[in-house]
Amino acid sequence: MSERPRVLLLAGLTLTALLPLAALLLAAFGMRWFFPSLLPEAWTAESWRDLGGGRLLTALVESIGLGLAVGVGATALAVPIGRALARAGGGLERLGAAAAFLPVAVPPIALAAGLQLALLRLGLGGTRTAVFLGHLVPATGYLSLYFLGVFRLLDPDYEATARTLGATPRQVLQRVLAPLLARPLREALALGFLISWAQVPLTLVLGGGRVRTLAVEVVAYVQAGQDRHAATAGLLLVIPAVLALAIARRSADRTTVVMT
Amino acid sequence: MRSSLIALCAVTVAACGGGTPAPRAADVAALPWDSVEALARGTTVTWRMWRGDPSINRYVDDWITPRLAACCGVTLRTAEGQGPDILQQLRLETAAGAAGTTDLAWINGETFAALQRDSLLGGPWAHRLPSAQSLDSASAIIMRDFERPTEGFEMPWGRVQFALVYDSLRTPSPPRSVSALAEWIRAHPGRFTHDQGFTGTTFLKVVLYALNGGVGTFQGGFDAATWDRTAPRLFTWLEALVPSFWREGRAYPQSVADLDRLFANGEVDFAMGNNHLGVATKVRRGTYPASARVLMLDDGMIANTHYLGIPSNATNPAGAMVVANFLLSPAAQYEKQRVEVWADGTVLDINKLDTEWQARFAALAADPLGFPDSVAARLAVPEVAAEWHDRVVSEWRRRIRGRAGE
DSSP states (O other), X not given: OOHHHHHHHHHHHHHHHHHHXXXXXXXXXXXXXXXXXXXXXXXXXXXXXXXXXTHHHHHHHHHHHHHHHHHHHHHHHHHHHHHHHHHHOHHHHHHHHHHHHHHHHSOHHHHHHXXXXXXXXXXXXXXXXXXXXXXXXXXXHHHHHHHHHHHHHSOTHHHHHHHHTTOOHHHIIIIIIHHHHXXXXXXXXXXXXXXXXXXXXXXXXXXXXXXXXXXXXXXXXXXXXXXXXXXXHHHHHHHHHHHHHHHHHHHHHHOOOOOO | OHHHHHHHHHHTHHHHOOSSOOOOXXXXXXXXXXXXXXXXXXXXXXXXXXXXXXHHHHIIIIIIHHHHHHHHOOEEEEEEOOHHHHHHHHHXXXXXXXXXXXXXXXXXXXXXXXXXXXXXXXXXXXXXXXXXXXXXXXXXXXXXXXXXXXXXXXXXXXXXXXXXEEETTTOSSOOOSHHHHHHHHHHSTTSOOOOSSHHHHHHHHHHHHHHTTSGGGGOSSOOHHHHHHHHHHHHHHHHHHXXXXXXXXXXXXXXXXXXXXXXXXXXXXXXXXXXTTHXXXXXXXXXXXXXXXXXXXXXXXXXXXXXXXXXXXXXXXXXXXXXXXXXXXXXXXXXXXXXXXXXXXXXXXXXXXXXXXXXXXXXXXXXXXXXXXXXXXXXXXXXXXXXXXXXXXXXXXXXXXXXXXX
């Protein structure tokens, strides 16, 4: 590709990434921003003062806590599932992959309706635990598919070779599998975090309105026409997501994994 | 998986309910008030309410919550959920035999009727509250919810009145009756619409009453013969007019929030809302331009009331009553009605209060951005049985939106 189109493409990419953010910033601070004015009539930090009051901040902490828990929980479940499926091969692997794909493909609101009655019967209606378990379902599905791919590419002979060379199972895990899996694990944590981070229907239905994550607040504010608060919460929503991606990306740059 | 769920359940014991059954609201209401207060002290009340308005959230979180903790030792916790969500939640909880997750719920109209049909509300209790003595109990708009007597199963909390909103710079002399509005719409194609939600339906009911000799025609319960006679007038009126609506009536804003955006950005010349006092609040907040004003049509503008109910499976009815009693106190009602706070009208009869509170409420009415109370009161029209509302919704969908061929 010659230099000129590449610069144009890059500029276009930068603009599409930054323009919505700029609009969000203006909306978060602007007051009376009506067509056809290019800029808001007045500025206010009202929605940011509410941050200090705790509502959005509490939602932010709730989202981060849930995201981390779901990331760790789903990864812990998905590694053995993905490995077992990849090693199973054939029809069993296809069947398992289809089963893992199901909670990913089903719309969250249908999933929520199905889970709600079961969780209510367990006395978990409207609790954080219910929301955590609900988020875990699609997250484990996604990550199982992800690890199925990882283990399919990871030659089982690595483990066999290490064992032949006299490594104990513990040493195989520490010296061979852990370094090989370091990058996928970090990416899986970030992915699991993001799946939980963006959930709205599952959180609302299973949390019975009592568990307020940041994504739930954004939706509530948009529906109520509270654009300034929605923009503020939207900005907060972007930051940890970008951080999670950046961390996953950075670890990807630093580790080089040889996969056959 | 199941055993791990039970283990998790054991960790969150409080949420798992079980143990002794919760007292029923009607039994608690029979106790002397100081016993109710004693039962409530040290408990947590979960209040399910609409959480979409930062002004209301601030009032509840920053004004109500700390005062309740100080006066009565009650911890207030809010949960998101409106009409259909509340109904769905309570039906499911009851079906699952689970402990209730809601102690107090913000409800009205169709939700109240539906909850009562399924016996999902506890009570009667509301008449037992000390604050209820100052209620404006002579007002049918307050004591009857869509014509259904509240009978102590819900407590009136706030009173609002439907109004149109116009921009006094763009439209210096707005139409002041349903017939003048129709002429205005014909003369200004594309500049008027209504939303598809509750507020839009309220507008259609205002027109329905105006074209059929007033609200009196529709009072005293739903009547199919009256509907067959009156509805065609509304729908022929609409069919003649919608080609002059925004986007020739082929699309309608989803919600009041969307209509507000269209109005503020100059796409249409009218907004509407269920709370005429809230227009000044929206101007202050910058949702509307500074020149936005309240418009009431002479044919009569529907007023209605919102209420608080205690679900029949509530685990803390005593706490819920203490919260409700505080919300009905003159101080809480006054704070709520301030334009800087929420601008939600009081359900108290000001004349039943002591002179100090009478003076403070009177001062509220003098707000320069406000709409004259006497005019609003003269034009106030009560809600009628919820079935009229439902019929307008379904018939509008079939004849008007269906015709648009979306």
